[in-house]
Amino acid sequence: MKHPAVTFGLMLLGLQYECFMKNFSYEYCEEKDIIYLSNIDCKQLINEYFILKDSLNGADKTYSAEDCYGNRLKENRGIFLADVYTPQYSFMSPAGRIFEEIFKEIKKQIFSPKSAMNYFKSSEGINVLLSEYKKGNYYKPHRDTSSLTMLIWPMPKTFTGGDLVLVDFNHKISCEQGTGVIFPSHYLHESEEIICDNETDAKVTYTAFV
Numbered sequence: 001m002k003h004p005a006v007t008f009g010l011m012l013l014g015l016q017y018e019c020f021m022k023n024f025s026y027e028y029c030e031e032k033d034i035i036y037l038s039n040i041d042c043k044q045l046i047n048e049y050f051i052l053k054d055s056l057n058g059a060d061k062t063y064s065a066e067d068c069y070g071n072r073l074k075e076n077r078g079i080f081l082a083d084v085y086t087p088q089y090s091f092m093s094p095a096g097r098i099f100e101e102i103f104k105e106i107k108k109q110i111f112s113p114k115s116a117m118n119y120f121k122s123s124e125g126i127n128v129l130l131s132e133y134k135k136g137n138y139y140k141p142h143r144d145t146s147s148l149t150m151l152i153w154p155m156p157k158t159f160t161g162g163d164l165v166l167v168d169f170n171h172k173i174s175c176e177q178g179t180g181v182i183f184p185s186h187y188l189h190e191s192e193e194i195i196c197d198n199e200t201d202a203k204v205t206y207t208a209f210v
Contacts, residue, residue: 024102032169033115035106037180042154044094049130049154049204055084056132065142074139074191078131095128099150099208106182116184119147119210126150126208133162133203138193141167144185146209152180155204159196162203164189175203185209 025039049056056079065073081093090096107120127146133139151164153175164173164181167188173181183189194203 035182045154139191148210
C-alpha cells in the first residue's frame with residue numbers, strides 16, 4: 001500500500017540528493033571474489049529508514065524462507081522498496097540511488113573471466129530490500145536466488161551478533177555503520193542472531209539483488 005507520508009518524505013529527500021553520493025570506497029578480494037564497501041555516507045539512508053519505519057513495522061515478519069525440510073530459516077521484518085514507493089517517486093530513494101551508483105562504478109572495472117562480478121556487465125537492474133533485525137532475530141545459512149547480493153549497513157552497531165558470515169569461507173564480516181559487501185548470491189551465508197538487552201536496538205540492512 002502506498003502511503004502519502006512516504007511520498008512526501010521522499011520528496012524532501014530527493015531535494016537534498018544532489019550532494020549525496022559519489023563518496024564511497026571499495027576493495028576487491030580476488031581470492032574470495034567479494035567486494036568490501038566502506039566510507040558510505042549514511043545520513044539519508046538512515047532518514048529513509050525512519051520514513052519507511054511505519055511501513056516496515058506493518059509488514060508481516062518474514063517467516064517465508066525455509067530449507068528443503070520445511071524448517072524456518074529466518075525471523076525479521078522486511079519490505080521491498082518497490083512495494084512502498086509510488087512509481088513516480090521511486091527514483092528519489094536514497095538507497096536505490098546509492099546502489100545504482102555502486103552498480104555503475106563496479107560495472108566499469110575489469111575482473112577475471114571466472115569472476116561472478118562480471119554479472120554487473122550483463123545485468124540491467126536491481127531489487128532493493130529493507131530489513132530490520134531486532135532482539136533474537138536471525139537468518140540461518142541460505143543462498144539467494146539472484147546473481148549478486150549487495151548489502152549496506154547504515155546504522156551504528158549497538159548489539160552483539162548480527163554479523164554476516166560467509167559459511168563457504170568461514171569468513172565473518174562485521175555489520176559496522178557505513179560499510180557493506182558484494183558477493184555472489186550462490187555463496188552460503190547467514191546473519192547471526194541479534195543479542196541485546198532491549199527491544200529497540202536493531203540492525204538495519206539495505207540489500208540489493210542483482
